[in-house]
Every structure is written in C-alpha cells, then in structure tokens.
Amino acid sequence: xxxxxxxxxxxxxxxxxxxxxxxxxxxxxxxxxxxxxxxxxxxxxxxxxxxxxxxxxxxxxxxxxxxxxxxxxxxxxxxxxxxxxxxxxxxxxxxxxxxxxxxxxxxxxxxxxxxxxxxxxxxxxxxxxxxxxxxxxxxxxxxxxxxxxxxxxxxxxxxxxxxxxxxxxxxxxxxxxxxxxxxxxxxxxxxxxxxxxxxxxxxxxxxxxxxxxxxxxxxxxxxxxxxxxxxxxxxxxxxxxxxxxxxxxxxxxxxxxxxxxxxxxxxxxxxxxxxxxxxxxxxxx
Numbered sequence: 001x002x003x004x005x006x007x008x009x010x011x012x013x014x015x016x017x018x019x020x021x022x023x024x025x026x027x028x029x030x031x032x033x034x035x036x037x038x039x040x041x042x043x044x045x046x047x048x049x050x051x052x053x054x055x056x057x058x059x060x061x062x063x064x065x066x067x068x069x070x071x072x073x074x075x076x077x078x079x080x081x082x083x084x085x086x087x088x089x090x091x092x093x094x095x096x097x098x099x100x101x102x103x104x105x106x107x108x109x110x111x112x113x114x115x116x117x118x119x120x121x122x123x124x125x126x127x128x129x130x131x132x133x134x135x136x137x138x139x140x141x142x143x144x145x146x147x148x149x150x151x152x153x154x155x156x157x158x159x160x161x162x163x164x165x166x167x168x169x170x171x172x173x174x175x176x177x178x179x180x181x182x183x184x185x186x187x188x189x190x191x192x193x194x195x196x197x198x199x200x201x202x203x204x205x206x207x208x209x210x211x212x213x214x215x216x217x218x219x220x221x222x223x224x225x226x227x228x229x230x231x232x233x234x235x236x237x238x239x240x241x242x243x244x245x246x247x248x249x250x251x252x253x254x255x256x257x258x259x260x261x262x263x264x265x266x267x268x269x270x271x272x273x274x275x276x277x278x279x280x281x282x283x284x285x
Contacts, residue, residue, distance in 0.1 A: 014234065015040040015242070016223070017076035019067050021050035022160050023252065024194030025082030026259050029241070031220040032080075036227075040239040042076055044269075047247030051156040052085040053125020053192070060127065064090040066271040068098055076100060077232050080223055082216070084109075084191050085125050088133035101226055108222050109189050109215025110137035116211045117187025119146050121180035124191025126151040134191060148183045152176045152192070159194040162255055164201065173201050181206065189213045197259070244269045 016032065018025055022045050032041055044067060046052075052060060064086050071079055079102045081087045087104030095102050113120050122134045129151040138145050154172045163169055180188070188210055190196050196214050203212075227233045241264070245252045249266035257263045 014075070014077050015042040015239070017042045017044070017071040017074065017079040018082050019044040019046065019071070019079070019086075020082040020193055021046050021052040021085075022156070022194070023256050023259070024156070024159065024192060024197075026256055027193045027196045027214065028080060028082035028216040028219060030259070031216045032223075035220045036224055038234045038236065038238050039227075040234065041241045042071065042074055043241055043243045044071070045243075045245040045247075045252055046271075047160075047245045047252055049246065050160060051125065051153075052083060053127050053151075053153060053156060055085070055127060057089045057127070057131075060086055060089045061093055064094055065097075068094060068102070070269070070271055072098060072100070078103070078223065078227065080219060081105065082193050082219075084133075084193065084215070085127045088128045088131040101230070103219060103223055103226065105193070105215040105219050106133045106137050108218035109191075109213055110134055110141060112215070112218045113187050113189050113213045114138055114141045114145055116213060117145075117185075119183065119185045120148070120187045120189065121183065121185035121210075122147065122149040122189045122191045123152050123155070123176060123180075123195060124149060124189075125156065126153050128191050134189060146183075148180055148185065149191075150176050150179055152195075155198060156192065156194045159197050160255070162258075164198060169198070170201055170205075173198065174205050177202065177205050185210060187211045187213060190215065243267065246271055 016039050018028055018041055029043060078100055081091060081104045084105050087106045091104040120138060129149045135147040138147050158164060158169050193216060243264045243266040245266055245268060249268045253263050253266045
C-alpha cells in the first residue's frame with residue numbers, strides 16, 4: 001500500500017511525476033495506488049494558476065514546460081499529465097522535448113469510450129472542448145461513433161472550493177448534462193480529472209444505463225504497460241508520496257484530506273522562481 005504522508009527525507013529519484021492544476025489529479029493518484037502500488041509518486045498541483053480550463057493554449061504550453069522542467073530536475077522516470085486540458089493542448093508539443101516518457105489522458109479515454117458506447121458525451125473544460133481533442137481521437141479510432149461535448153467551466157471551482165454537495169452544484173450539473181441527455185448518450189467521458197469527484201451528483205441526474213468513462217483508469221493501465229516495456233517497473237516497496245503545490249500548501253492539504261483519507265504533508269514551490277534561477281545560471285555558464 002502506497003503511504004500518503006510525505007517523508008521529506010526520502011529521495012525523489014525514480015518516481016513517477018504526476019501533475020494537475022489542483023486536486024483533480026488525485027483521481028489519477030488513486031488509480032496509481034490501486035494499479036501500481038509499488039511505484040513512488042511525485043505529485044504537483046499548480047494551484048496558484050488554476051483553473052486551466054479558461055487559459056489560452058500558449059499559457060497552458062508555458063505552464064506545462066515549467067512543470068516538466070522542474071520534474072526533470074527531480075529526476076522522475078515518467079510523467080503522467082493528470083489534466084485533460086494539458087493533455088489536449090500541450091502533450092504533442094512537449095513529448096519529444098524531454099528524456100522521459102510523458103503520457104496523457106485523451107487517447108486512453110477515447111479508446112475506452114469507443115469500446116463501451118455508440119453515442120458518446122464528453123464533459124470537459126472550455127479549453128479541452130475547444131481543442132476538439134476527444135472527438136478527433138474518438139473518430140480516428142471509429143468514424144462511426146457520434147460525439148457531443150459540453151464545456152463545464154463551473155465544475156472545477158466547485159470542486160476546488162469544496163462545494164460539491166450543495167444545491168448550486170446540482171443545479172449547475174443538470175444544466176450541463178441536459179443537452180447530452182437530449183442526444184440520448186449511452187456513454188459519458190470525464191474530460192477533466194476533477195469531475196469524478198462529482199460522480200454522486202452526476203449519477204442522480206443521468207439515466208442508469210449511461211456508462212461512465214474515467215480516463216484516469218486507462219491512463220494508469222497504459223503507464224503500467226509502458227513501464228514494463230521500458231524495464232522501469234519498481235519491484236521494491238514504494239516511498240511515501242511527495243506533494244507539492246504552487247499555491248497554498250495548507251489549503252491543498254485540507255481539501256485533499258477527504259479523498260486521500262488522511263492529511264498529506266504538502267510543500268510549496270515557485271516554478272517561476274526556479275525558472276529564473278535556471279536562466280540566470282545558464283547565462284553565467
């Protein structure tokens with residue numbers, strides 16, 4: 001079992017790096033614990049700059065490069081983009097820029113949806129919806145599938161502000177899901193890692209026969225195959241997970257406790273400061 005409390009004395013080397021704009025990536029982290037319990041993890045939440053879903057493609061690409069530069073300094077062996085917006089807008093641009101494998105959510109989620117349904121709905125951030133990443137991936141796999149998307153800008157703030165179990169959350173969820181129900185979808189993709197936290201509400205609104213696709217499950221399965229292929233699987237006991245955020249560590253720790261089952265030790269890190277220090281060092285050299 002992968003311990004959740006961070007041990008600041010343990011090295012970061014050979015960990016899997018995982019990042020998201022906030023607590024959404026915890027849904028991917030839970031899958032890592034379940035499917036790859038011997039792997040050590042480095043979690044980064046870019047909480048100072050969330051939500052990503054309303055950002056431009058150029059901003060997202062800049063943020064992702066800053067995060068990956070930092071993770072490279074931590075000697076991670078693989079990175080999982082636990083963020084659909086980053087996966088949609090930055091993955092293809094950065095994949096060849098680093099010396100470790102980088103995996104995203106879009107393709108694993110699209111493959112799973114095609115295997116499960118014919119009429120596929122996608123709920124995602126406005127940026128992911130605008131990218132058309134899911135419809136393109138699904139129709140490349142099978143042009144016969146029908147796909148409808150809805151941008152859900154209020155979902156991430158509801159999760160990050162711990163307002164899931166409120167009348168407002170139910171009202172917002174119904175407004176987002178109604179157009180998809182009108183299309184009689186049989187499958188729903190969580191196009192943002194924050195959204196599985198809303199599943200209790202979503203299941204009360206959608207018909208029982210609608211199948212839910214959590215790309216996190218399939219991303220981690222793909223990571224397991226990649227680790228095996230590259231000979232990078234860890235066979236020792238996992239080190240405790242290390243948590244870092246760009247915003248307030250205490251706020252992240254408090255919010256994440258309900259999903260982790262305990263209060264994690266969280267450290268703050270300024271990616272901008274690290275980037276400036278690196279640039280200065282390189283100019284001196």
